[in-house]
Amino acid sequence: MAPIIKTEQLTHIYSKGTPFEHLALDAVDFSAERGEFLGIIGQTGSGKSTLIQHLNGLLKPDSGRVLFEGQDIWQSKVFNNSVRFKVGLVFQYPEYQLFEETVFKDISFGPKNMGLKPAEIEERVYEAADFVGLGEDILKKSPFDLSGGERRRAAIAGVIAMRPEVLILDEPTAGLDPFGRMNLMKNIRNYHEKNGATVILVTHNMEEIAREADRMIVLSDGRISLSGTPEEIFARAELLESMRLEVPDITKVFLELRRLGVNVPRSVYTIEQAKKAILNREGGSLFA
């Protein structure tokens, strides 16, 4: 199957030609399949944000290409604009972009820019609000009267309302409480499953990515240094730590157990797996 979005030798340099020149992306070959849940991790400054801003044409590559369904997104202005609607990008702290008088109007900003009819816009706003779990009473409120978590969800709904085929989220759960986090991840998974959309999730939270992602890539210094299933990636704890990244807490526990000579599998990265691994140990029933 052809990837829905990919980059070829994508290179980006910030402040070109000044003393502050900085190579943010170095010949990156990235691709995401249709319907995939892809996680991106990497320490601050590794090029994650730069990469995702190329995927919907906000940044122009200094060299290399970005292809959406096999077509160069910079081939024409019209195509570039249409890609913005197909590849929805939710920035970090998206709640700071809200500006309308009501949440309803704010969510409809995207669909309106697509030139849809009022009836269609309304349908999409309700659908998007439903995805992120915002009730009808909230739609009538001013976005500035909402709580932090609600505002975050309203902002994400603003992107979902465009029904993007690829939904990219940059640390969507940063700064939320554990309950808010869980809910939001559930909403995102919901959108992924119901619409068959590709989801690309950038995060520092290893537990989140371990739970959700089918595949993940690790960026470091503007290059893709690792790519594979969470199982494959988290099995290489030392390498990750050398890149100043972590493995999920539960993986750490199991690695430590192994070091102490307990016979447990190497690639345990969710609580579920940990439970199974312990129960499956020879003679290892919890209530033995």
Next chain:
Amino acid sequence: MLKDITLGQYFPVDTPIHRLDPRVKLVLTVVFIVALFLAKWIYSYALMLAYVVVVTGLARIRPKALFKGLKPLIIIIFVTAVLNMLYTGGEPVLVIWKLRITEQGLYAAAFMVLRIMLLVCGTFLLTYTTSPIMLTDGMEALMKPLGLIKVPVHELAMMMSIALRFIPTLIEETDKIVSAQKARGADFSSGNIVRRAKALIPILVPLFVSAFRRADELAMAMECRCYHGGKGRTRLHMLSMHSRDAAAIFAGAAILAGTVVLRSYGL
């Protein structure tokens, strides 16, 4: 510190000019402007030009950077040149229909253009080589005597440094908001003036909201650290004069004296 860069002007390089005391640089800039307006004829303009060239060289500023600063002024410079050329009386050298171009007019135009360019370059030398923080420190120090007549010098300087400090932050913030709205299909570059002005609302509203939020947070943080104005406040970086500052003052005085003398001979 990277955050000190304002309007993409100040480039931190280590040169004698960058190390000069900001107070000296401020005074020298004023001296330069006064001298420039005293300049009358080719020789004094040559002296001014030499000053700018030498300082640019010492500060290792690429001439390209200075010309870039002149770019927005091209129209003003051009209009000034044309008006001076056409409206100065004297011996006509060229008459086209009702337009008389005189010899004096040509000189006046040339000097005026040179004056504007030198004025802009000379002041850019200050902002290219002095960080905004140093600049406000220097201004505060120079304006201190005004405190005697109850001018709130420290508060003014603090306001200025806060404003300067937040320019890059707000630029960054604007970039982010613009990107976020673009990601939702906002279009800022097509349509007539009214449409374009309206397209700014999704940027301005969040920008103002965040500016007020930042102001609140900063006020809170300052209060938490017991900020209560300038009285009895000490500094991390004390301004101090060195021999190079004395040399710079001497050079400045020499240039000013030189211009005055040249002027008295009509040169």
